[in-house]
Amino acid sequence: MKITRRQRKFGHSLVIFVGATCAVLFCVFPFYYAIITSLRTGQELFLPAYLPSGYHWSNYVTALVDNGIARSLLNSVLVATITVGICLLVSITASFALARVPFRGRKFLLFTILCVSMFPQVAVLTGMFELVRFLGLYDSLGALVLSYTTFSLPFTVWVLTTFMKSIPVELEEAAIVDGAKTWTIIRRVFAPILAPALVTTGLLAFIGAWNEFMFALTFIISGDKRTVPVAISMFSGASTFELPWGSIMAASVVVTLPIIVLVLIFQKRIVSGLTSGAIKG
């Protein structure tokens, strides 16, 4: 018996439908489960159920106020914003030179920068510890800005360089013919075209800094200076034996929602930003 064309087409779309459903469920379920857990209290928590069974907001209050997640959110926003700001500022000029000026040692520099962005954080941990202490930054947010530069800066330079390379040379040549200076070219020609790229790069670097854990865990001691990931990892409840899963999940939802909203708004840009470096580079 031969399968007709129609049957085959049906089979094809069935496979796609099942695959797509599984993919969506697998991706979204843990977050969905965190949300419904965060809305439960008391005994409800300990009966696995797949539909929301009540709307108790007390976990959110416990997480934000009693456990200081609100404060940690502020710390994280501060550290990530300052880090990304500094990194973008110095990488605009650097990436212009790396992408557009054929100077000697350019390839070597780019390769070094790529290597730095990949090396394990623990490799700089002791050296960074000494540096942070020497600069008097231990247990302050400044320590985090300094240490986050280690991985943010090579990342922003690398991504911006790939973006700059994709801008047509003609634009720049027109400006040169018009007698514009290098700085004017960067400011007047490149900056406006680069604005979307800057947003994307900044956002990706921001997420990187937002998620960082090892340096934040090592260089911060005081509870009120913790960043979000450290605060969540150190969550404790009334008793030391039972973790307060309800409020842990509430905190998880609170710190994740802003990122998810940002990602959904800039969805297309993020995807192109993530992949452009790999495909063209």
Place this chain on the structure above:
Amino acid sequence: MAHTGYQQRRRRIAWILVAPALLLLALAAGWPLVRTFFFSFTNAMLDNPSEYQMVGLANYYATHDGSSSGVLVDPLWWQAVGNTLWFTVVSVGIELFLGMLLALLMNQKFRGQGLVRTAILVPWAIPTIVSAKMWGWMFHDQYGVVNDLLAKIFGYQAHLAWIAEPSLSMWAVVIADVWKTTPFMALMLLAALQLIPNDLYEAARVDGASPWQRFKRITLPLIMPAMIVALIFRVMDAMRIFDLIFVLTSNSEATMSVSGYAREQIISYQDMGMGSAASVLVFMMVAGIAACFIRVSRLNEKEKR
């Protein structure tokens, strides 16, 4: 004439433009790296790092009265190396397989395509620590939803201790990591898939090539460069894993990674010397694997020419 003068001037200015970034990078990455290498040859302790003696290679390996010491003879170090390599191979392998399936799926035209694309960004956007906590809750031995699903779907009633049981805990880490990073792999592969001209497939179909043949002969060779880059990124990332393990399984011996080992030496035992030596070894491991990858991809390019 004026143009060459211009280029020369720009070449001189180039270094000035790069200088701020380079200086910052030297301060925040170069110098600490050099100091870590330096400390690995000393017996410095974390509480007072300014007082130390040079001990040569003793932190790596030393024999004294017939007994040997150092990172390289610590069984826990080798366990951490084994854990890290096992984790890297298994998780990146699964991610590549699932990511490829997902990318092929998203490359099809179907209703609800936008939904799938949005959904796969959710795990990517969730901070690693948060995903570790979420999975920790889902893997809970008494109230966890994973055991509950196993019981409901497969009738498997055992309360598996995903986190505490050494033979299972590494799988818990792998599953959480696969969930979080497969989207990245899928997006990378999808971007490469979208660059393949459709004519190629049409031509192959006319010639009567089966779907598998089309995949093997057209798709795979054309996305190979992007796949290698994605693999490099993922392998480098998996080799330095720390946060997920630290939170999900509390850095237990059964799951401890090399980064976790080094950090434990530095912070818990305050031993900067030993910890730095371990850090240097981690660095060498990662650098060595990166070098292998780059060599392989270069050979791959040469073959094509």
